[in-house]
Amino acid sequence: xxxxxxxxxxxxxxxxxxxxxxxxxxxxxxxxxxxxxxxxxxxxxxxxxxxxxxxxxxxxxxxxxxxxxxxxxxxxxxxxxxxxxxxxxxxxxxxxxxxxxxxxxxxxxxxxxxxxxxxxxxxxxxxxxxxxxxxxxxxxxxxxxxxxxxxxxxxxxxxxxxxxxxxxxxxxxxxxxxxxxxxxxxxxxxxxxxxxxxxxxxxxxxxxxxxxxxxxxxxxxxxxxxxxxxxxxxxxxxxxxxxxxxxxxxxxxxxxxxxxxxxxxxxxxxxxxxxxxxxxxxxxxxxxxxxxxxxxxxxxxxxxxxxxxxxxxxxxxxxxxxxxxxxxxxxxxxxxxxxxxxxxxxxxxxxxxxxxxxxxxxxxxxxxxxxxxxxxxxxxxxxxxxxxxxxxxxxxxxxxxxxxxxxxxxxxxxxxxxxxxxxxxxxxxxxxxxxxxxxxxxxxxxxxxxxxxxxxxxxxxxxxxxxxxxxxxxxxxxxxxxxxxxxxxxxxxxxxxxxxx
Amino acid sequence: xxxxxxxxxxxxxxxxxxxxxxxxxxxxxxxxxxxxxxxxxxxxxxxxxxxxxxxxxxxxxxxxxxxxxxxxxxxxxxxxxxxxxxxxxxxxxxxxxxxxxxxxxxxxxxxxx
Numbered sequence: 103x104x105x106x107x108x109x110x111x112x113x114x115x116x117x118x119x120x121x122x123x124x125x126x127x128x129x130x131x132x133x134x135x136x137x138x139x140x141x142x143x144x145x146x147x148x149x150x151x152x153x154x155x156x157x158x159x160x161x162x163x164x165x166x167x168x169x170x171x172x173x174x175x176x177x178x179x180x181x182x183x184x185x186x187x188x189x190x191x192x193x194x195x196x197x198x199x200x201x202x203x204x205x206x207x208x209x210x211x212x213x214x215x216x217x218x219x220x221x222x223x224x225x226x227x228x229x230x231x232x233x234x235x236x237x238x239x240x241x242x243x244x245x246x247x248x249x250x251x252x253x254x255x256x257x258x259x260x261x262x263x264x265x266x267x268x269x270x271x272x273x274x275x276x277x278x279x280x281x282x283x284x285x286x287x288x289x290x291x292x293x294x295x296x297x298x299x300x301x302x303x304x305x306x307x308x309x310x311x312x313x314x315x316x317x318x319x320x321x322x323x324x325x326x327x328x329x330x331x332x333x334x335x336x337x338x339x340x341x342x343x344x345x346x347x348x349x350x351x352x353x354x355x356x357x358x359x360x361x362x363x364x365x366x367x368x369x370x371x372x373x374x375x376x377x378x379x380x381x382x383x384x385x386x387x388x389x390x391x392x393x394x395x396x397x398x399x400x401x402x403x404x405x406x407x408x409x410x411x412x413x414x415x416x417x418x419x420x421x422x423x424x425x426x427x428x429x430x431x432x433x434x435x436x437x438x439x440x441x442x443x444x445x446x447x448x449x450x451x452x453x454x455x456x457x458x459x460x461x462x463x464x465x466x467x468x469x470x471x472x473x474x475x476x477x478x479x480x481x482x483x484x485x486x487x488x489x490x491x492x493x494x495x496x497x498x499x500x501x502x503x504x505x506x507x508x509x510x511x512x513x514x515x516x517x518x519x520x521x522x523x524x525x526x527x528x529x530x531x532x533x534x535x536x537x538x539x540x541x542x543x544x545x546x547x548x549x550x551x552x553x554x555x556x557x558x559x560x561x562x563x564x565x566x567x568x569x570x571x572x573x574x575x576x577x578x579x580x581x582x583x584x585x586x587x588x589x590x591x592x593x594x595x596x597x598x599x600x601x602x603x
Numbered sequence: 604x605x606x607x608x609x610x611x612x613x614x615x616x617x618x619x620x621x622x623x624x625x626x627x628x629x630x631x632x633x634x635x636x637x638x639x640x641x642x643x644x645x646x647x648x649x650x651x652x653x654x655x656x657x658x659x660x661x662x663x664x665x666x667x668x669x670x671x672x673x674x675x676x677x678x679x680x681x682x683x684x685x686x687x688x689x690x691x692x693x694x695x696x697x698x699x700x701x702x703x704x705x706x707x708x709x710x711x712x713x714x715x716x
Contacts, residue, residue: 228679228682231683232682232683232686235686235690236686239689239690239693242693242697243693246697246700249700251701251704251705251716252716254697254700254701254704255701255713255714257697258627258694258697258698258701261690261693261694261697262621262630262634262694265634265637265638265690265694266618266621266634266637269614269617269637269638269640269641272641272683273614273641273644276641276644276645276648279645279648279676280648285679
């Protein structure tokens, strides 16, 4: 029954994308929602199978592993693709009522989703490169969708930086391939001890190159320069998918390659020291991102810097190297995808309704559209980590693991980061519920959204309500979310076991 | 100098171009050099001294001791070349659009606004 499902999950949105662009331009919203939903349902059919802890290897065209291309679905890739498709459905639902996107937008969105699932499913280190390039090309096109001045500039910078990152990644792949002679992740990891005995420098070089490239893609702080521009100047729906899942792809590759490949080469403590490095990067991300977010006066730019803060929490979680920390980090990836895409949807609706982008111009918005303001408040409580919300559970798990592994400094940094997050979100919420200042000289320099007075009907806000609802439910019953995460953790730590003795 | 060293040198020159140059076209040229250097690296990895093109016909199959170069990196690099061409095309298209809006190619002046 499962025979061809893995490739169908990738092919279905892709096929729909080309059907839209060539045949049915008129019905593009309808077709794209069908494409992503079918793909999501096909993925859900793996759930009981994944829950048993199995892994499915699919060989494209029946060519076996060293010759052909293979896809693998295990707990980790199931978790990430679940997140990607959930956010994808919400983004399409959000885009439909705005009616300002044409068929090109849906085409690019479906292409982005299917190539992201490709990155997640592939079991081949070179295919990660190709599909990641596809993701960044499509992302550039989506960022520059309206072709405004600033958006074009942001898109060009993103293209330059991500291409440099992926060239570094390809160099790392090349140096591994020169010794291993194979490209599959599992077959390279079998050869790593042999390569280490022969030429340990190759391992160091490729580890450094892959860490750097994925650090750039997941916006670790000295290499984050592309993120605030690209995420804040894109259309809101695109910002949601960028902040929600595209940044997480870098983290996925970090987890997959660090724990899948280099753990076996942990003879001179490379693996341990790279984990320590990631932990420090995470701490820097939290402090720097929070300080920059406090300084912003543009709502979407503030949300973009807030993404950097949450990436820091996730980095600390994955680098603590214990089950609780991983659970927290992966759950935080899921939660942040829901919360941040919801927040970007809210920001999009707010920008459309007021025609402005600066935080100080939103005074009195709470009366204008109470639903959106309420949802924004609830979602931001989630990002801060206030107890009934899901963000609390994941941040708490990461802090707990930091204390367990005797790194209490990092727990304190996460708490300080949460306090600063509260500071910059409460500033916005306070302005929402304050009296509007009467002034007719409102200068908004950057008008990224085509501003027309948009009055959303209640059902058009449904993606925001759904995301808020899921966030609250995940906060009250965290075991529901942790049950998605637990097979992924089994995958990561089963690769750890043979090294332990 | 081995081909691998040369490819790393080209990589560094490309990186220098992307980071230091102010002209956008020169940045795109640097980007193209980055990608080509990686192509060179992979082809150098697959090369064997005195190797022939990996085409097995009757003659090569019968003669013992024929050295063939590794075809896998070349096949991989066909894909990477396609990717790098599309990247360069996209970057140049963006440069055209940016030039139309800003009337300059100088990154310093564009980023100042």
